[in-house]
Amino acid sequence: MSEDVSFAGEPVLRPLPESEAELAFEGALRPRSLGEFVGQSKVRGQLQLLLRAAAIQNRTPDHILLAGPPGLGKTTLAMIVAHESDRPLRMSSGPAIQHAGDLAALLSSLTPGEVLFIDEIHRMARSAEEMLYLAMEDFRIDIMVGKGAGATSIPLDLAPFTLVGATTRSGLLPNPLRDRFGFTAHLEFYDESELEQVLHRASLLLGLDIDGRALAEIAGRCRGTPRIANRLLRRVRDYSLVHDRVSGLDAVHAALELYDVDALGLDRLDRAVMEIILNRFDGGPVGLSTLAVSVGEEAETIESVVEPFLVRIGLLIRTPRGRVATKRAWEHFGIARAGAETLFDSELG
C-alpha cells in the first residue's frame, strides 16, 4: 500500500475512501491548498504574498487573472484562493454571462468578501464586460432602467469581492478589463519531474501502488499537463485492475498503447494532423483550414489544442505560408524523405 506523504507540512495524504477512489473525478484529486499545489513556484509565491497581505490588512484580496492552456490548474488555483483566504467561492463562466443583466444579478448576490470565479472570462458578453470595469474598481454597478429617452441609470453598491478570472486566450481580453486585475498569473506547462509529483500525489489518493519508473513513463507522455497526467493514471489503474498480473511499467505501456498515446504523448488527433501534413502535403506548408478539413476537426481545435503541443515538442512550425513538419517529425513517424532536404530546412534557410 502506498506510504503517507506530506507536502511541506501539508496534511498527510491518504488513499481516498474506496467508493470515492473509484469515482475519483478531477475534483477528488484537486489540490486544496498552495502547499499541495505542485510546481508553478513563482505563481504560488506571488499568490501567497497577495493573500497574506490582504489578510494582514483584513481586506478582500486584489482581483486575479489566471492565464494559461487547458488543464494546468487555473480552476484549482481559484478554489485555493477562496480556501486560503477562508472565503466562500462562487463559480461562473464567460459563456454563462451573455447579458449585462446576468452579471448584475450575479454581482448583486455576492456576500461580502466572496470570491467570484469566472472561467473562460474572455467569452463573456461585451456589455457585461463593461459593467465589470466599474464593479471591479468601485464595487458599484449602474443599472439601466427604462428604454430610449426615458432611460435612467440607478447606481447599485456591491459587497466587496475578489474576482478570479481564468482564460486560455488572454489576448482576447480588452485592455480595460485586463488592467483592472491586480495580479495576472501565467501558468506554464509542467516539466516531467513536476508531473511525477502530480502523479505520485494522485496515486496516493487513488490508493495505487505504482513504482517510480511507471510514473516517470506517464509523466513523459502527458503533454506537460496535470489533467492529462491524472487521466492517463486512471487508465493505467483500470488496465492494472483488469489485468491484475501486469506490473507498473508493463501496465503503463499496455494501457497507453490501448489508448493510443505514443512515447511523445501524441494522441490520435495529433497523429492524424501530423500524418496528413507528412503524407498528403509532403511535409507542408499547409494552411489551417485545409488541415482542419482534412482531419475533419474545427480549425479552432487544431489551432488552440493540437498545434501548441506539436510546436512545443518540435514536430511542427507555423510559417506565413502554413504549417510545416520538422525533421524531428519525419524521424518520429519513421518516414524517410527521398534525398531532398525537408522543406523545414529550406523554410529556415
Ligand SMILES: Nc1ncnc2c1ncn2[C@@H]1O[C@H](COP(=O)(O)OP(=O)(O)OP(=O)(O)O)[C@@H](O)[C@H]1O
Ligand atoms: N499544480 C497541480 N498540482 C496537482 N494537480 C493539479 C495541478 N494543477 C492541476 N492539477 C490537476 O489537474 C486537474 C485540472 O486542473 P484545473 O481544472 O485547475 O485546470 P484548468 O487550467 O482550470 O483547466 P481549464 O482551462 O480546462 O478549465 C485538477 O483537477 C487537478 O487534479
